[in-house]
Amino acid sequence: MATTPGIGAPSRVLIDGRPGDRLSILDRALHYGDGLFETIRLAAGYPCQWQRHMDRLILGAERLGIDMPDTALLAAEAAEVTWGQREGILKLILSRGEGGRGYAPPVPAVPRRLFLTYPLSSAQGRDWRQGVAVRYCQTPVSINPVLAGIKHLNRLDSVLARAEWNDPSVAEGLMFESTGELVSGTMTNVFLWDGRCLMTPPVDRGGIAGTVRGLTLELAARLGIDCLVTRLDRAALDQARGLFLTNSIVGVWPVRELGGRRFDLAQLPWNLLDRLYQAACTPG
Amino acid sequence: MATTPGIGAPSRVLIDGRPGDRLSILDRALHYGDGLFETIRLAAGYPCQWQRHMDRLILGAERLGIDMPDTALLAAEAAEVTWGQREGILKLILSRGEGGRGYAPPVPAVPRRLFLTYPLSSAQGRDWRQGVAVRYCQTPVSINPVLAGIKHLNRLDSVLARAEWNDPSVAEGLMFESTGELVSGTMTNVFLWDGRCLMTPPVDRGGIAGTVRGLTLELAARLGIDCLVTRLDRAALDQARGLFLTNSIVGVWPVRELGGRRFDLAQLPWNLLDRLYQAACTPG
Structure with a gap:
């Protein structure tokens, strides 16, 4: 080959x-x-x-x-x-x-x-439990209901958002619609945790329906954890007790820090996160 | 080669x-x-x-x-x-x-x-003065202010809109934002004519700032024809006395028919259209 x-x-x-x-x-x-x-x-x-x-x-x-x-x-x-x-x-x-x-x-x-x-990469291979630092991106998500959710090759919005930083200590950036609604990370889906309930944005106007996003919705239901698929804005992020990101390569990334604000990782629903990582990143 | x-x-x-x-x-x-x-x-x-x-x-x-x-x-x-x-x-x-x-x-x-x-192609080489038939497309234009106007390679919205028809007698289709604002054709910019004044949509949220669109704005000004760059919807199209499309390959396409409605091409500002074609499609 x-x-x-x-x-x-x-x-x-x-x-x-x-x-x-x-x-x-x-x-x-x-x-x-x-x-x-x-x-x-x-x-x-x-x-x-x-x-x-x-x-x-x-x-x-x-x-x-x-x-x-x-x-x-x-x-x-x-x-x-x-x-x-x-x-x-x-x-x-x-x-x-x-x-x-x-x-x-x-x-x-x-x-x-x-x-x-x-x-x-070394970042992808390291211990996921340590969590990651995340920033806010300026580049808006491209909006098109017909293209939303699928993983097509028109990815300039993510490319430009990812080009906004080169600090290797920042693992991911959050992206919004021009109107302020949270959509996703540049390469991850986002879940907010309020202590009892999960929330994640719909991917009906922009963003990708991640495979581990789907897995999260299913595993949460199986564990009796409510998960709302709902529009979320910056204020919802400010109020969240914690958040985590998902994608098919890293599985799950607890967010240790977002735009300078630190989170107590112990607050997150680790029973879900552990199962999620197992399901996403091991052959079982 | x-x-x-x-x-x-x-x-x-x-x-x-x-x-x-x-x-x-x-x-x-x-x-x-x-x-x-x-x-x-x-x-x-x-x-x-x-x-x-x-x-x-x-x-x-x-x-x-x-x-x-x-x-x-x-x-x-x-x-x-x-x-x-x-x-x-x-x-x-x-x-x-x-x-x-x-x-x-x-x-x-x-x-x-x-x-x-x-x-x-044979369509591109034929007499432009005969005008073309145009349809309405269902596929919405992708919206992203950071990407609007430039001619980037993320063109799935135009691809899907162009795939909506294969009738060779229809030369072009008009595309809108999900919210109903007219943006452009799949490969052209659009100008409406009300008998005295031109109108064309801005390309600040989606669409491409065509080279012949720019030329049209300049030539119209030089000929003393007002041209408004303004948001337009389906109702504006219904009220238009005529319209024409521009791109760098065909120069200018008068619209003979749009979604079944026929236009009297004689109503169009031919002094502008002739100069436009000359400027866009001849080496001078």
């Missing part, structure tokens, strides 16, 4: 089932961000929460009108590209495929599957 | 000054739509309105924090890739360049220049 050295380069790549490190300049992912992606944690050699990632990909493909490849084929290619790698990150890009000039999707389009594997 | 046959394939390609038809899978344009583009009309061997395209690219690069290449270098590469081609389309993609995993832009980033040339 192709190996590309350099800045945070992938260890291995499969393009439509074949090793490679270059892509046709006709690909619509390049021209318009016309496609979807999934970032999947590898643990003990297995892709964690595979089915949730496939479910979201299916939903996204339906929304964009991209033919969804057979998930058995995707699973086989995922197994091939991760062969022998126990820990790390598996990224899948599903592009609409090649096209001519202009926005109109080609008919028929031949979707392209791109798998890349990466090692975990 | 590389030549790629197939569906609406480009005639020639230059990647960072060299012929090629493949791009590194590490390019951030592919992963996040992290870049900008320009689509430029070629007439009598020259790129029309070159300076306007460069001005918008500079603005976009500033907004995204991408190092803008020397415009003299871009002009030289444009001349090389279009050598011997009198009519057609020149597309320039400026990507942030290669990067590792994650939204954070690499420091330093090495932006990538991609030039592609295409022939004009």
Whole structure:
């Protein structure tokens, strides 16, 4: 398989089932961000929460009108590209495929599957229980009800928000709509804790319906912890007793500090957080 | 130079000054739509309105924090890739360049220049004075004040809107914010005419500040025609006496029909439209 050295380069790549490190300049992912992606944690050699990632990909493909490849084929290619790698990150890009000039999707389009594997970074590999420091971002979330929730390739809002800081001690930044409603972190979903109840923003206008967000809603229900999916603003953050962030690579990040305010991590519902981490970042 | 046959394939390609038809899978344009583009009309061997395209690219690069290449270098590469081609389309993609995993832009980033040339389609080459039929689109425009106006690569809203129809007799579709304000066509800007005055929507929340939109505002002022840049809704369209669309490839498209309603093209300010077409689609 192709190996590309350099800045945070992938260890291995499969393009439509074949090793490679270059892509046709006709690909619509390049021209318009016309496609979807999934970032999947590898643990003990297995892709964690595979089915949730496939479910979201299916939903996204339906929304964009991209033919969804057979998930058995995707699973086989995922197994091939991760062969022998126990820990790390598996990224899948599903592009609409090649096209001519202009926005109109080609008919028929031949979707392209791109798998890349990466090692975990040191930040991703460290003890999650220590919590992270978080900041507020200025860049607003892009709003489009038709694109909200799915993990499409139009991610300039997150790119610009993430470019707002380079202090390595700050792990994440919170993003809002222009009108002030909290949506998510640049690469995480957000849960507020008031001591008895969880709250998280809907992802119906912007943001991504994270796989671990879905897992959190389910596990909380199973543990008898209420979780409200509701619009939240800066005032709600100020009133929160604690908060945590979720994504598929780190699982769960308790927030130790937000915009200078420190939180007592002991206040968080650790029974939920522990199960969440187990479910998100271990092969079980 | 590389030549790629197939569906609406480009005639020639230059990647960072060299012929090629493949791009590194590490390019951030592919992963996040992290870049900008320009689509430029070629007439009598020259790129029309070159300076306007460069001005918008500079603005976009500033907004995204991408190092803008020397415009003299871009002009030289444009001349090389279009050598011997009198009519057609020149597309320039400026990507942030290669990067590792994650939204954070690499420091330093090495932006990538991609030039592609295409022939004009038969629709683009025909007599513009006949006007075009236009429809209403359901897909809303993506809203983000930080990204509005510039020609970035996050174009899924236009892709989905353009996928709403495949009737070749319909040339364009109008797009709105979720809240009902008119923004633009999928690939054009829109001007309404009430018999004395022009009106066009601002591009401060979504949409692109088209080069021919800018030209229209200037030419109208020079001809003593008032043009209001103002929020417009469906009712404003219903009341309009006529409308026309602008973009850099077709120049200007008078609207003959919108969503079944027919317009008398003779009502339009043809002195403006003629000069607009001349300025947009001829080398002078």
